[in-house]
Amino acid sequence: MTPTTDRLDTFLGAVAATLPDLTITQDPDLLDPWLTDWRGRFTGRACALASPDSTHQLASLVRLCAAHGVPIVPQGGNSGMSGGATPDVSGEALLLSLRKMNRIHAIDSAARRVTCDAGVVLQTLHEAAEAQDLRFPLTLGGKGSATVGGLISTNAGGTQVLRHGSMRALVLGLEAVLADGQVFSMLTPLKKDNRGFDLKQLLIGSEGTLGIVTAATLKLLPAVAERVVIWAGVPSLHAARKLLLHCEESMGDALEGFEVMPSASLDAVIEHLPGARAPLGEPHAWHVLIEVVADRAGAATLRDGCETTLASAFEAELVEDAVMSANETQAEAFWLLRETVAPAERARGPAVQHDISVPVELMPDFVEETAPLIEAKWPGVEAVAFGHLGDGNIHYHVIAPAATDARLWQEGEGKQISRYVHDLVTRWGGSISAEHGIGQLKRAELARLGDPVALSMLHAVKHALDPKGLLNPGKLI
C-alpha cells in the first residue's frame, strides 16, 4: 500500500464515518462518464465521485477534504467548453457532482425571481419560469445539460447577452461553499447593498477556484408575448455593424440578439441540415439574424416597429435583402440555421476554434484584417467568423486544409494558429476567452498573454481564499 492510497483510505474512512448518507463511489463504471469533457478533449482521473444532496452535506465534505488535503473538482452538467470540470490525470482529486442538488425552491412571480440549487438544469429552469408566465432569458446550446451552478461559475453567455447580459447580470443572490467548508450565504436578493466590495460578483466566473456555488437567486423576466426574427443579407461585416447600430437606435430594448455568419457558413449549414434552405433568394456575403422580442406591454407595436426599422434600413441601403418571420415556426427555422453553424463547420473537417471578443466596433476590421493574414501564413486553411456580433464576440474557426490528419494537425499547425489568433486578439485589446472561460484549455495562454498586473491580482485573491489550492486545481490560474 503506497502512502497515497493510505492517505486516500483514511480520507474515505473519515467520509464514511462522518457522512454515512452521502452518495460517494469509486466504481469506474459510474465515474468514467464524468472523467472526460463532452467534447472529448480532456480526460482525467478521480479518487471518487461524491454527489451530496444538500449544502450542509457538501460543506461537511469540503471540511473533510480540507482536513485531509484532498483536491476538489466541482462538476455540473459536464458541458463546459474549456475542460473546467474535468480533473487532472493524477487521480488525487475528488470529483464533486452537484447534480443531485436540483431543487427549485421558490419562484416569486410578483418579484420576478427564482431561488434554486446549483444542480438545476437550464432547460428545467426555463420550463419552471414559463409555467409562471415568466422567463429566464439566458440560453445556449447546452441548455439540456448545463446547470445553474456551472453557468454561474463560468459566467456563461449565449445568444441573448446583447440585451440581458451574461450570467453575472442575472444573479441576485448566491450561496457557495468556500475552501475551508464555510458557507457564504447571500441568497437574499437586495437590489442595493454596499456592505463592502461585492463577494458575490467575485465568485461568479471564478470557475470553482474560489468557492463551490451551491444555490442562487436569479432574475426572471415577463414571458415573451411576441417575437420577430429577421434574416438579412449584407455585403460585409462592416455593413452588418452599421445595421446593428441602426437597429439599436430604432428598436431600443426590444433588440435581443444580433448574430452574423458568412455565406460559406450558411452554405455549410444548408448542406449539413436535411431540408434546410436559405431564407433569402440571392446570395449575400454575410447573413444577419436579428431577434426582436416584446412582453405583453410591447407586443402590439412590435411587428410595426420591425417593419419601420427594416423600411428605413432599406432606404439607407443598410441591407441588400431581408425577411421577417411570419410566425414562431419560421422564427425557429431561422434560429435552427444559426445553431447549426457550429456542427456544420465541424463536419467540414478538423479545425481550431477560438471564442474571442474585441470592442464591438473593431470586430469588422479585426475579421477583415486577420483572416487574410492567417490564410496567407498557413496556406490551405480557411478562417471563418460567426456568432454574437452584437456583443463583440465571435467564434473564430480556422479550418484545416483538405485531407489533413485531424489529431496531427490540431496538435501541430493548429496549436501554432491558435497562438497566433490569441496574439492578434490581445494586440487588438480583446479577450482570448469571451464566454467559454479559461478552464484547462486556455490556462497556459492566459498565463502567456494576460496582463501581468491582472494575473498577479488573480493569484493573490486565489491564494487568499484557497491557501491550500484545493479548489479545482489546474484550472484558470
Added chain:
Amino acid sequence: MTPTTDRLDTFLGAVAATLPDLTITQDPDLLDPWLTDWRGRFTGRACALASPDSTHQLASLVRLCAAHGVPIVPQGGNSGMSGGATPDVSGEALLLSLRKMNRIHAIDSAARRVTCDAGVVLQTLHEAAEAQDLRFPLTLGGKGSATVGGLISTNAGGTQVLRHGSMRALVLGLEAVLADGQVFSMLTPLKKDNRGFDLKQLLIGSEGTLGIVTAATLKLLPAVAERVVIWAGVPSLHAARKLLLHCEESMGDALEGFEVMPSASLDAVIEHLPGARAPLGEPHAWHVLIEVVADRAGAATLRDGCETTLASAFEAELVEDAVMSANETQAEAFWLLRETVAPAERARGPAVQHDISVPVELMPDFVEETAPLIEAKWPGVEAVAFGHLGDGNIHYHVIAPAATDARLWQEGEGKQISRYVHDLVTRWGGSISAEHGIGQLKRAELARLGDPVALSMLHAVKHALDPKGLLNPGKLI
C-alpha cells in the same frame, strides 16, 4: 525632531526629488477644507495634500508611499455620506485628491460610451453626454461635486437605479492604481470577457481600500426624448408596493424611478420650501413619485402608456388620486419636492439617519412593524421612511423628541436607536448600507453585524491586495 516627522521629511524629500511636477502641499489653509466631510461628522488630519494630474504621476506617488509606509486616503468631491474620504486623526496619511484628473477623453456616440478620468464631476459628465444627444443615467443630490472615481469606489446609487442599476452596472472599463503602485488597466470595453473572475467588479465599491480608481469607461444611453412624472396618493406603503408592481407590469422598461414619502414628510417639505404646494388636493397617507422615460424610439407612445397605466390603476383602486406632469416644469417641480425631503427633515430637528435596504416586497411590512417599535421604545421620537421603494431602499430617519440637545442626543439615545435599527434590518435579511457605503461611519456596525464568513472573505481579499494596509486605512474593514 521626532522619528515620525523625520520619516515624513524623508518621504516628502523623496517625493520632491522624484516628482518635481507634482502638486503637493502642507499648507493648512489649502488642506483644511478637505479634512472634514461635507456633513461635518468627521474631521481628520493629513501629512500633506497631493493632487496628481495623471495616472502615471499618481502611480509613482503610490510607489513612494509604499516604500515609505505612508497611508493614503483617496478623495474625489468629498461628498460621501459615510466619511470614507476623510483621514483619521493621526495625521500620518497622505490625502490624495483626484480632482485635477478631470479630463473626458472620448465620447463614442455610436458605441454609446465615454472614457474619462476619475476626477470628472458627475454634473460635467451629464452635460458632456447631453451635448452628444446621450445621457449618463445615474444621478444623485451631490452631482455638482461627486466625482466619477468616488461614485465607482462607493458603487453609488441614486434615483434611477430601479431601471439602470447602480454604478456597478454602468462601468464598462476601469483603470486603478494598486497598493504597490502597479496600474490595473482594463479600460477597453469588452461586452464579454471571461479571463478569470472579474477584478473590475472587485474594485467597484471597495471604497479605495483595494485600489485607487483613476479612470473609467462608462455606459451611455440615448438622450431622454420624453418624460412624464406621476404624483400619486396611496393609503399605505403596502398600497404603494402594489402600485409599483402594476407599473412594472404595465410600463416595462419605461419605468425609471419609484419614490415614496409619508404625508408628514410632504408637509415638512411644503413648510420648508418657499412657494411649494402639494400636487394633490386631498391629503394622503403616502405619496408616490413615478418617473417614466422614453428615448426617441418610445417617445410617441409614452404619454398614452402612462394614461393607460393610471386608468387601470384607478380602476383596480390602486391609487386614491394621481396627477401626471403636463410639461418639464411640472416634472421638475415634482422632483424638487422629493429632493427637498432630506433637507426638510433635517430642518425639523436632530435625527439619526439610516440608509437601509430589505427585499422590496418586505419593505412595507418592515416599516409598518418597526416604526411603532422604535417610537414605543424611545417615547417622543418619530420614525420617518422615504426614498427608493422600487429598489427596496429607504432612508429611515428617527427624529429626536422636541427641544433636545442635538449633539448630546445623537451621541446617546441616537446611537442606541441606530444600533436597534441596524439589528432589525439585519434580522430582516437586509443591509445596513444600501447605497451610502460603510466608510468610517458604519465600520463598527459592519464588524458587529456582518456575516462572519463574508467578513473573513473581505479581510482575506483586503490583506491579499494591500498587505501593508496603506490604502484608505480605517475604512470599511
